[in-house]
Amino acid sequence: MRTTTEWGSTLTALLRRPRPRVISLVGLGLVGLVGVWLVINLVKDPERFFTVFLIGLTTGLVYALIALGYTLVYGILQLINFAHGDVFAFSGLLASTMILTIFDLTELDSAVMIVLGLLGTLVAVVAFGATLNTVIERVAYHRLLGAPRLALLITAVGMSFIVQNVALALYDVNHRRVPELIPRSNVFSIGGVEYQWNKLSVVLITIPVLLALTWLVRSTRQGKGMRATAQDPDAAAMVGIDVNRTISFTFALAGGLAGVGGLLFLLQFNMRYDTGFELGLIAFTAAVLGASATSPARSSAR
Numbered sequence: 419m420r421t422t423t424e425w426g427s428t429l430t431a432l433l434r435r436p437r438p439r440v441i442s443l444v445g446l447g448l449v450g451l452v453g454v455w456l457v458i459n460l461v462k463d464p465e466r467f468f469t470v471f472l473i474g475l476t477t478g479l480v481y482a483l484i485a486l487g488y489t490l491v492y493g494i495l496q497l498i499n500f501a502h503g504d505v506f507a508f509s510g511l512l513a514s515t516m517i518l519t520i521f522d523l524t525e526l527d528s529a530v531m532i533v534l535g536l537l538g539t540l541v542a543v544v545a546f547g548a549t550l551n552t553v554i555e556r557v558a559y560h561r562l563l564g565a566p567r568l569a570l571l572i573t574a575v576g577m578s579f580i581v582q583n584v585a586l587a588l589y590d591v592n593h594r595r596v597p598e599l600i601p602r603s604n605v606f607s608i609g610g611v612e613y614q615w616n617k618l619s620v621v622l623i624t625i626p627v628l629l630a631l632t633w634l635v636r637s638t639r640q641g642k643g644m645r646a647t648a649q650d651p652d653a654a655a656m657v658g659i660d661v662n663r664t665i666s667f668t669f670a671l672a673g674g675l676a677g678v679g680g681l682l683f684l685l686q687f688n689m690r691y692d693t694g695f696e697l698g699l700i701a702f703t704a705a706v707l708g709a710s711a712t713s714p715a716r717s718s719a720r
Contacts, residue, residue: 472611480624480683480686481701482628483675487701496567497559502673503578503676503694504694504695504698505547506679506698507697508546508691508694509546513596520538523596539681543678546677547673548674548677549670551670554581555666560665592690593688596685598616600616600619602616616685643664
């Protein structure tokens, strides 16, 4: 049997254990309700359920690329880079120029020409997105790193308008579309559930990008520098990490992800100068929800 002292120690440990916040309990309750609703729809109409699931998977991967850009920058600077969505849209518009003007791709071109053209476009938009985001950081944010957070927030909103209006001046108000370079024929059709090659291409491109990003952040020297800077910039500088270069690298990485997302979105839908505003709001919401879901784990780790 336990002694009084042991029972007292156990009770003290239980009292000191962090209790879940009300908002976390509400969030878990909502997740549970959504889970029940999904199970009901799966049983009720499985064909429609899996069709919507595949559509959500394809579109959600594009949103994830944009949301990761928000998360990377916020993790380093605690800054919501509102211009990120506009970098995404600008990169997509540049992709339309590369496909339609530089490479002049059509559905009638050979598969080799289409693949090479899309690879060239991918390299161009990644470089463009990374460069544009780095320039934004150096011009707009770098001198304000010691300023109040409100100043950075207002500057981020201003940069969003600037990037959006530059895209408007260069590409006018019309939507840009590209030919159906990737076949829309079915990869499979099972029980009425169909999945096309153009949607599968999003998965085949996004998954390696996300895996490469995970490896970079977790295993490389630069990734460790990013994590150290996000945790404590002053301590990171004391151990020899170039904090300014790490911040610029993070912005470049986020801009590259926006470039990949812009190309993939253009191949599926169409792009306009203000497309990044709507997509940015959706991706920002996803980033906030994702951070909220993992915040208890981070708090306990600290």
